[in-house]
Amino acid sequence: MYQKLKEKVLKANLLLPKYNLITFTWGNVSEIDRKRKVIAIKPSGVEYENMQIDDVVVCDLQGNVIEGNLKPSSDLMTHIELYKHFENINGIVHTHSRWATVFAQAGFNIPVYGTTQADYFFGDIPCTRLMSKKEINENYEKETGKVIVETFRERKLSPDNISGVLVHSHGPFVWGIDCMDAVYKAVVMEECAQMAYATITLNRDVANIQEELLDKHFKRKHGPNAYYGQK
Amino acid sequence: MYQKLKEKVLKANLLLPKYNLITFTWGNVSEIDRKRKVIAIKPSGVEYENMQIDDVVVCDLQGNVIEGNLKPSSDLMTHIELYKHFENINGIVHTHSRWATVFAQAGFNIPVYGTTQADYFFGDIPCTRLMSKKEINENYEKETGKVIVETFRERKLSPDNISGVLVHSHGPFVWGIDCMDAVYKAVVMEECAQMAYATITLNRDVANIQEELLDKHFKRKHGPNAYYGQK
Amino acid sequence: MYQKLKEKVLKANLLLPKYNLITFTWGNVSEIDRKRKVIAIKPSGVEYENMQIDDVVVCDLQGNVIEGNLKPSSDLMTHIELYKHFENINGIVHTHSRWATVFAQAGFNIPVYGTTQADYFFGDIPCTRLMSKKEINENYEKETGKVIVETFRERKLSPDNISGVLVHSHGPFVWGIDCMDAVYKAVVMEECAQMAYATITLNRDVANIQEELLDKHFKRKHGPNAYYGQK
Amino acid sequence: MYQKLKEKVLKANLLLPKYNLITFTWGNVSEIDRKRKVIAIKPSGVEYENMQIDDVVVCDLQGNVIEGNLKPSSDLMTHIELYKHFENINGIVHTHSRWATVFAQAGFNIPVYGTTQADYFFGDIPCTRLMSKKEINENYEKETGKVIVETFRERKLSPDNISGVLVHSHGPFVWGIDCMDAVYKAVVMEECAQMAYATITLNRDVANIQEELLDKHFKRKHGPNAYYGQK
Numbered sequence: 001m002y003q004k005l006k007e008k009v010l011k012a013n014l015l016l017p018k019y020n021l022i023t024f025t026w027g028n029v030s031e032i033d034r035k036r037k038v039i040a041i042k043p044s045g046v047e048y049e050n051m052q053i054d055d056v057v058v059c060d061l062q063g064n065v066i067e068g069n070l071k072p073s074s075d076l077m078t079h080i081e082l083y084k085h086f087e088n089i090n091g092i093v094h095t096h097s098r099w100a101t102v103f104a105q106a107g108f109n110i111p112v113y114g115t116t117q118a119d120y121f122f123g124d125i126p127c128t129r130l131m132s133k134k135e136i137n138e139n140y141e142k143e144t145g146k147v148i149v150e151t152f153r154e155r156k157l158s159p160d161n162i163s164g165v166l167v168h169s170h171g172p173f174v175w176g177i178d179c180m181d182a183v184y185k186a187v188v189m190e191e192c193a194q195m196a197y198a199t200i201t202l203n204r205d206v207a208n209i210q211e212e213l214l215d216k217h218f219k220r221k222h223g224p225n226a227y228y229g230q231k
Numbered sequence: 232m233y234q235k236l237k238e239k240v241l242k243a244n245l246l247l248p249k250y251n252l253i254t255f256t257w258g259n260v261s262e263i264d265r266k267r268k269v270i271a272i273k274p275s276g277v278e279y280e281n282m283q284i285d286d287v288v289v290c291d292l293q294g295n296v297i298e299g300n301l302k303p304s305s306d307l308m309t310h311i312e313l314y315k316h317f318e319n320i321n322g323i324v325h326t327h328s329r330w331a332t333v334f335a336q337a338g339f340n341i342p343v344y345g346t347t348q349a350d351y352f353f354g355d356i357p358c359t360r361l362m363s364k365k366e367i368n369e370n371y372e373k374e375t376g377k378v379i380v381e382t383f384r385e386r387k388l389s390p391d392n393i394s395g396v397l398v399h400s401h402g403p404f405v406w407g408i409d410c411m412d413a414v415y416k417a418v419v420m421e422e423c424a425q426m427a428y429a430t431i432t433l434n435r436d437v438a439n440i441q442e443e444l445l446d447k448h449f450k451r452k453h454g455p456n457a458y459y460g461q462k
Numbered sequence: 463m464y465q466k467l468k469e470k471v472l473k474a475n476l477l478l479p480k481y482n483l484i485t486f487t488w489g490n491v492s493e494i495d496r497k498r499k500v501i502a503i504k505p506s507g508v509e510y511e512n513m514q515i516d517d518v519v520v521c522d523l524q525g526n527v528i529e530g531n532l533k534p535s536s537d538l539m540t541h542i543e544l545y546k547h548f549e550n551i552n553g554i555v556h557t558h559s560r561w562a563t564v565f566a567q568a569g570f571n572i573p574v575y576g577t578t579q580a581d582y583f584f585g586d587i588p589c590t591r592l593m594s595k596k597e598i599n600e601n602y603e604k605e606t607g608k609v610i611v612e613t614f615r616e617r618k619l620s621p622d623n624i625s626g627v628l629v630h631s632h633g634p635f636v637w638g639i640d641c642m643d644a645v646y647k648a649v650v651m652e653e654c655a656q657m658a659y660a661t662i663t664l665n666r667d668v669a670n671i672q673e674e675l676l677d678k679h680f681k682r683k684h685g686p687n688a689y690y691g692q693k
Numbered sequence: 694m695y696q697k698l699k700e701k702v703l704k705a706n707l708l709l710p711k712y713n714l715i716t717f718t719w720g721n722v723s724e725i726d727r728k729r730k731v732i733a734i735k736p737s738g739v740e741y742e743n744m745q746i747d748d749v750v751v752c753d754l755q756g757n758v759i760e761g762n763l764k765p766s767s768d769l770m771t772h773i774e775l776y777k778h779f780e781n782i783n784g785i786v787h788t789h790s791r792w793a794t795v796f797a798q799a800g801f802n803i804p805v806y807g808t809t810q811a812d813y814f815f816g817d818i819p820c821t822r823l824m825s826k827k828e829i830n831e832n833y834e835k836e837t838g839k840v841i842v843e844t845f846r847e848r849k850l851s852p853d854n855i856s857g858v859l860v861h862s863h864g865p866f867v868w869g870i871d872c873m874d875a876v877y878k879a880v881v882m883e884e885c886a887q888m889a890y891a892t893i894t895l896n897r898d899v900a901n902i903q904e905e906l907l908d909k910h911f912k913r914k915h916g917p918n919a920y921y922g923q924k
Contacts (some may be wrong), residue, residue, distance in 0.1 A: 023422055045460030074459050096347045102426050105344040106434035113567040115632045116558045136443045169440045170346045191485055195564050197433055202659055203568035209631045212598045228536050229507030254884055276922030305921050327809045333888050336806040337896035367905045400902045401808045428895055575798040577863045578789045653716055657795050664890055665799035671862045674829045690767050691738030
């Protein structure tokens, strides 16, 4: 019944090892079908190299499994929280990819230093605040989603223009218009994080990209005046 | 007679080059069969790409070869010392993997900065003290084991929760419930070491992960309340 | 009609992923046929792994497409500006290769610290000034070319001896006697950038290579007294 | 007539790309047959992937070609100088491998921080002084060899215990009992250089390995009391 959705989510999950974004089973991809109100997501703790289409788990928006024999990713409730509040996104990727995680561990945003990041992210990629003891101990995964939503709301960021976040001391969540788009942006974020690390350690006085160049590059690829690519 | 044990140890050794943990012949994996009181271990100085099952050496707990035509790894006596004192471990890996070795050379613990390490190691991965001239010159490999055991005893660490150590100026030893588990944790340690290196050089003021988040993540995967994976 | 030129440009573009200079569709290679006054260039936003010979776009020197069904790279006008002013170059590569881009983001030249760079670049690889708001907002790609040309003119650099540049906050443009030569030098620049990064972060007091050694190495490979290779 | 020697030298040269020690044609391997007073060496500027056995050049100890149609490596006279003064070595490798070259560019020795280096190099790997203008302009390649020999003589180092050197602002030369041994040590030096870079940038106060541990590890693998491996 959800064969196409599951196929797509399987395919997106298998891109994570291809792009060197994961070690072992760390990380997961999901996609939501907003009409049918279901989410397909990677099963918890299953090796990518052996994953089959029927391992993909389909859940409702409360997190109940409605198709599949395996348990869904333990991060499911974080995904659900994001889908609820960020209404234009339909795919989410979570990984512990090396360089994005380094910024999450350092508690730093990934600053936008160049056009590579500006082409896809309309500014710095934010790092959340530390979670409280209560948030960690009660409904941890759901609270993780809530602190992400809070980060965007309080800093007046749009999840449509900044398609990802670093959870403090943890790692990146990245999203997009579908799960393939989310994986694409996860690759971009990882590359930008590595370059930002090297930029900072090379030049501690480096400044962010100029506003007008950020604007130019983001809008070359997004919105009504985009002129990059074949469309 | 020890065919299955040797097969497993061979397989675990061959994972070291697969996971880029070794250069040439550096490193070794062993597993103990506590009932039969024997240890199977990599032969000394043999190239991984040519290793055969009958090259694996089986020894008793005094280090005498009881099956095999080759000499065991020169680090055998370190393994034996660890098996004697850490009674729940049955597999050990030693490598000179790059980033763990960098911390060993710097004489630093690998601090726990994020959930990646917290998922597998319940705190910092300790670096031993320098060995004395006497320890180096007499029974060096056995003394290496003793200084590891001392490190855990004196710092009140549990080898069941912190499954590895850095030997100062040398490199990592990692263990687990069997040799495959030890290799798995050696991969995790190496990834955590690289991320910790970058985290520190990015943010010299970085703090360790919060106690409650360390606790949450370690126990999500270990102990009676674990809920990660399919069990 | 332009089959050979298109074949060569396709081949040069496909070298970019081979040499790990690009992620996804980032980057482009062109070659000019100065007699026929045409430029063949990568199409905009097309994946390298699916690129076919007929995807290569042939343009005139005003940027009008004269052969091909796809839109040319959005950076075409930068290429044209360089071909107009640097009369001995016939091939250009633009990438966001990691280490060259790090220097572009830091706003630093790539200093010539060793013979590796001296063998191919007769000095530091310059980083341009920031572009003005007006330059960014009007004819951005053409203005990018103009700021590169200005950089060489004002710093009295020869594009024949220094075959590349970093566009500030953006990334490298590299050129050569044809497009294959340009790709070759893009690989060299990337390797030199990575080594320069590590050299600086290792030794903040490092000095540039001695003038006479720079001279020796560049002229061992270039000009009438070259004696490297089989010619 | 020199078929076996040429085969061995070809094989050793082809290991350089296998071990990621070279880019394009950078680097060369030679071996001397001291009885027949000939040296086989890589031809100048030839791509590794197309190299054939008859491309290997055989020269006498004055540098005259005595077999082969190609020009020998431009670094031949450096090799000859080393063979003349370091009488126990029979194979030499020169590369611009990334991390060793970084130390050469920084003008730093590679300090011995751990047992990985101590297993193969009995101390720091020295970096030569800067060459004089005269040395660079007259017989440059021969003078490069002379400054290496001077480094070992003045610092009272033995080329039998320290099998390599960094030429300032240039890169590493590594040697061994034959060309295969030299390639092996070139791989070790590169790995040690990368780890030393990270060790220093992690801990600026790091100390060299203890004398007794250096001694222990080097002699575990070298000399009459060696006990590593199967001999």
